[in-house]
Amino acid sequence: MLxxxxxxxxxxxxxxxxxxxxxxxxxxxxxxEDVSFSSATIRNEMADLEEMGFIEKTHSSxxxxxxxxxxxxxxxxxxxxxxxxxxxxxIITDTFEKEMVEFxxxxxxxxxxxSNLTNYTSxxxxxxxxxxxxxxxxxxxxxxxxxVAILVTNTGHVEHRSFSVPAKIRPSDLEKMVNILNExxxxxxxxxxxxxxxxEIALLLHxxxxxxxxxxxxxxxxxxxxxxxxxxxGGKTNxxxxxxxxxxxxxxxxxxxxxxxDEIADLLRAATGGLKVSIGQENKIDAMQDCSxxxxxxxxxxNQLGTIALLGPTRMExxxxxxLLNVLSSRLxxxxxxxx
Amino acid sequence: MLxxxxxxxxxxxxxxxxxxxxxxxxxxxxxxEDVSFSSATIRNEMADLEEMGFIEKTHSSxxxxxxxxxxxxxxxxxxxxxxxxxxxxxIITDTFEKEMVEFxxxxxxxxxxxSNLTNYTSxxxxxxxxxxxxxxxxxxxxxxxxxVAILVTNTGHVEHRSFSVPAKIRPSDLEKMVNILNExxxxxxxxxxxxxxxxEIALLLHxxxxxxxxxxxxxxxxxxxxxxxxxxxGGKTNxxxxxxxxxxxxxxxxxxxxxxxDEIADLLRAATGGLKVSIGQENKIDAMQDCSxxxxxxxxxxNQLGTIALLGPTRMExxxxxxLLNVLSSRLxxxxxxxx
DNA sequence: GTTAGCACTCTTATCTAACGAGTGCTAAAT
DNA sequence: ATTTAGCACTCGTTAGATAAGAGTGCTAAC
Numbered sequence: 001m002l003x004x005x006x007x008x009x010x011x012x013x014x015x016x017x018x019x020x021x022x023x024x025x026x027x028x029x030x031x032x033e034d035v036s037f038s039s040a041t042i043r044n045e046m047a048d049l050e051e052m053g054f055i056e057k058t059h060s061s062x063x064x065x066x067x068x069x070x071x072x073x074x075x076x077x078x079x080x081x082x083x084x085x086x087x088x089x090x091i092i093t094d095t096f097e098k099e100m101v102e103f104x105x106x107x108x109x110x111x112x113x114x115s116n117l118t119n120y121t122s123x124x125x126x127x128x129x130x131x132x133x134x135x136x137x138x139x140x141x142x143x144x145x146x147x148v149a150i151l152v153t154n155t156g157h158v159e160h161r162s163f164s165v166p167a168k169i170r171p172s173d174l175e176k177m178v179n180i181l182n183e184x185x186x187x188x189x190x191x192x193x194x195x196x197x198x199x200e201i202a203l204l205l206h207x208x209x210x211x212x213x214x215x216x217x218x219x220x221x222x223x224x225x226x227x228x229x230x231x232x233x234g235g236k237t238n239x240x241x242x243x244x245x246x247x248x249x250x251x252x253x254x255x256x257x258x259x260x261x262d263e264i265a266d267l268l269r270a271a272t273g274g275l276k277v278s279i280g281q282e283n284k285i286d287a288m289q290d291c292s293x294x295x296x297x298x299x300x301x302x303n304q305l306g307t308i309a310l311l312g313p314t315r316m317e318x319x320x321x322x323x324l325l326n327v328l329s330s331r332l333x334x335x336x337x338x339x340x
Numbered sequence: 341m342l343x344x345x346x347x348x349x350x351x352x353x354x355x356x357x358x359x360x361x362x363x364x365x366x367x368x369x370x371x372x373e374d375v376s377f378s379s380a381t382i383r384n385e386m387a388d389l390e391e392m393g394f395i396e397k398t399h400s401s402x403x404x405x406x407x408x409x410x411x412x413x414x415x416x417x418x419x420x421x422x423x424x425x426x427x428x429x430x431i432i433t434d435t436f437e438k439e440m441v442e443f444x445x446x447x448x449x450x451x452x453x454x455s456n457l458t459n460y461t462s463x464x465x466x467x468x469x470x471x472x473x474x475x476x477x478x479x480x481x482x483x484x485x486x487x488v489a490i491l492v493t494n495t496g497h498v499e500h501r502s503f504s505v506p507a508k509i510r511p512s513d514l515e516k517m518v519n520i521l522n523e524x525x526x527x528x529x530x531x532x533x534x535x536x537x538x539x540e541i542a543l544l545l546h547x548x549x550x551x552x553x554x555x556x557x558x559x560x561x562x563x564x565x566x567x568x569x570x571x572x573x574g575g576k577t578n579x580x581x582x583x584x585x586x587x588x589x590x591x592x593x594x595x596x597x598x599x600x601x602d603e604i605a606d607l608l609r610a611a612t613g614g615l616k617v618s619i620g621q622e623n624k625i626d627a628m629q630d631c632s633x634x635x636x637x638x639x640x641x642x643n644q645l646g647t648i649a650l651l652g653p654t655r656m657e658x659x660x661x662x663x664l665l666n667v668l669s670s671r672l673x674x675x676x677x678x679x680x
Numbered sequence: 681g682t683t684a685g686c687a688c689t690c691t692t693a694t695c696t697a698a699c700g701a702g703t704g705c706t707a708a709a710t
Numbered sequence: 711a712t713t714t715a716g717c718a719c720t721c722g723t724t725a726g727a728t729a730a731g732a733g734t735g736c737t738a739a740c
Contacts (some may be wrong), residue, residue: 156502
């Protein structure tokens with residue numbers, strides 16, 4: 001295992017590198033207040049740390065840089081709880097004190113605050129619809145052959161979709177159908193909607209009217225074709241400020257992953273309770289090999305609602321960022337909780 | 341005025357530069373098939389063209405590069421109608437042949453197609469709501485003190501907003517209010533809604549019930565606080581592929597303008613009928629000094645619905661891009677027309 | 681076990697020289 | 711009066727060479 005001195009040296013190297021983005025030399029460590037050994041001693045320790053894989057050289061006579069293993073160790077064992085500044089906390093508090101009653105609004109604001117405070121890119125997934133239930137379903141005819149279907153959940157989320165109405169189906173049929181659907185489906189969790197719709201309700205409708213198949217198909221496609229969960233991204237341009245991304249090719253590939261959305265969404269969806277840090281190659285996505293992704297979840301009761309994440313270079317201010325995420329995710333949880 | 345030969349030389353220089361992004365020398369022009377003069381003659385013409393401000397040198401002994409004035413002249417007088425390739429046209433046709441019944445869907449797809457075909461960034465504004473009328477207004481109570489208001493237009497556009505209901509207001513009041521509003525407002529153009537709401541309707545409501553002020557205020561804020569018109573941006577990362585944007589600072593400032601949205605939205609909103617090209621400094625926005633913005637509008641009858649634009653470096657494939665925009669804007673116009 | 685000292689390595693910055701693309705001008709050719 | 715060939719000159723780019731500086735690893739002394 002590592003001696004206390006080695007721990008100290010490793011800590012200083014990583015702390016320093018996170019701030020400066022420059023390789024750290026033995027002399028600059030020796031100058032630190034809480035270090036009382038000579039640079040030579042530190043060089044010896046550094047050689048050991050390198051052998052163990054916690055730090056690396058960029059070339060044969062350069063200072064040391066944390067390796068991914070080093071970051072991993074740092075995150076797992078060396079993180080001192082970070083005291084967020086008052087102004088940071090105030091900014092968060094202010095944001096949540098504004099009257100907000102919509103899921104989306106809260107989530108979007110959170111993403112914004114997070115990226116503003118960190119200079120990284122924030123990505124928020126959610127909220128998932130576990131707990132949400134159908135409040136009302138409506139179909140409004142726009143013209144002879146078009147209509148818009150609107151689905152409202154008890155959380156105030158509104159989903160809508162236009163579709164063209166086949167000539168065979170009369171407006172009265174539509175109305176009848178909606179009535180039946182509402183009768184049967186109001187209060188049903190959204191997540192069960194698809195299943196319910198395709199089994200019992202389909203049969204039920206059938207017995208009430210003809211030609212319902214087609215309309216039903218449309219309805220089905222209206223709400224369940226595309227993924228429901230949205231990704232809120234904040235501070236995309238922050239990445240450009242990080243010195244490790246001066247290479248345009250890197251930026252390009254990273255941006256296209258972010259804009260792709262689905263890969264990232266899968267990643268965030270996979271995140272489970274608590275806070276998780278993925279460093280460099282621990283991320284499966286190619287373009288993120290030089291990045292760290294920190295994810296935290298927020299929930300309502302026992303149900304995980306969504307994920308809140310920060311994407312930055314592996315050289316991240318882990319300590320501060322983790323504190324921020326903790327505060328924000330509990331804040332989200334609290335806010336949503338207060339609504340029900 | 342310019343002689344025919346000068347026109348030819350200018351044309352070749354700009355065409356070539358647009359393709360290669362490299363300064364063009366006299367020798368390479370002389371080698372062109374449709375040029376039958378020596379490089380010395382061309383050098384003389386180039387000196388004249390430079391004196392007139394159409395081309396520039398990057399340094400004292402470099403080849404020539406188009407100036408903004410040169411691009412302006414090129415766009416105004418030298419553009420040969422570009423024949424779009426069959427595959428380009430097919431891609432557009434295919435896109436519009438897919439069943440789409442929603443404004444937003446069409447616009448978003450268009451932005452996507454446009455950026456895919458061009459390697460520039462597409463920005464689409466709209467559609468404005470001139471012609472659209474209120475189809476239905478609804479307020480659905482979610483809980484004792486929250487509700488969601490939904491506004492549906494005859495175009496299938498759905499706007500919604502959650503708000504908290506003051507304790508003073510009973511659900512039955514809300515219902516009454518909605519009924520009155522629908523009675524009075526259905527069919528009213530969205531654009532007049534704000535005004536109507538604040539004058540006659542406010543009075544009317546007042547006579548029917550007490551405590552309506554508050555509810556009315558909420559309703560008001562629900563739909564008219566934020567700008568209605570949305571910006572659809574496609575191919576943001578395309579900018580990164582242009583050699584003129586290898587400087588990260590430039591990218592940063594350009595991206596922040598794009599993400600700001602409001603400045604760009606104003607710019608696009610100002611665009612009036614037909615196709616317009618803004619080259620370099622003709623753009624008022626600082627970060628766009630090295631860019632060209634090409635805007636085209638689409639409309640429904642006499643009403644301009646929105647703007648469709650392409651953002652790229654001043655060294656743009658004007659000819660091709662203009663043809664594409666023309667096709668797409670008329671396609672949009674046609675599509676929307678077919679819906680009414 | 682710790683540290684001072686020193687040779688060695690590698691990066692970075694600066695300078696120089698050579699090369700080449702391209703121009704502008706002059707004088708000859710058409 | 712144009713057009714063109716020829717040539718000197720300019721400037722950017724590239725490659726090498728040199729020097730400075732930061733930092734290491736090792737050895738020997740403390």
